[in-house]
Amino acid sequence: MKLVKAYIRPILLEDVYKKLRSSGHCCVTVFKGEGTGQYSDSNKEHGSFFFPAMHSRVVKMEIVALDENVDSIVKVIRETASTGTRGDGNIFVMDIEHAERIRDGKVGREVLSG
Template sequence: MKLVKAYIRPILLEDVYTALRNKGYCCMTVFEGEGTGRFSDPDDQHGSLNFPAMHTHVVKVEIAADTEDVDTITEIIKEHGRTGRKGDGIVFVMEIEQATRIRDGKQGAGILN
């Protein structure tokens, strides 16, 4: 199992979400946040009271997936989460060492289905 973490533009979340759902990837967690970095869109940066540095709004999408689905998920995110401008985001993929469903204690990749 792998964990896919994608940081994308908030305005593209609905497109990415819809495309993932249409391909059968229904389950994800979405976080709203703010980020800074070399790859922020300079036309979309702003300051705030909470963060004194210039930053941009981002959405983080997390999907726990079977290893064989990672390339497809990543391609969907790349296709539907891009504008072609600096600051479109980034996708990280990490190994999941263990997964346990809280409700019944079941473990392993089977809890994703």
């Protein structure tokens, strides 16, 4: 199993989520954030009350996926979240060493089944 993390523009979240769902992928966790990277346009974006030095608003999506689904998930995110300009974001894929469902103690691949 893998953990797919994608940092995308907030305005594209709904489009990415709908495309993931229509492609057969579900179960996304989303976090709202701010940050700076190589792309930061202080003339267009400004920090918030909580993060005065940060300039770019981002959404982080996290998806736990079976290995065989990762390429499809990454492709959907990349194609749907791309505007072709700097600041579109990044996708990272990491191995999951252990997965366990709290409710019933199921482990491994079974965690992803209902």
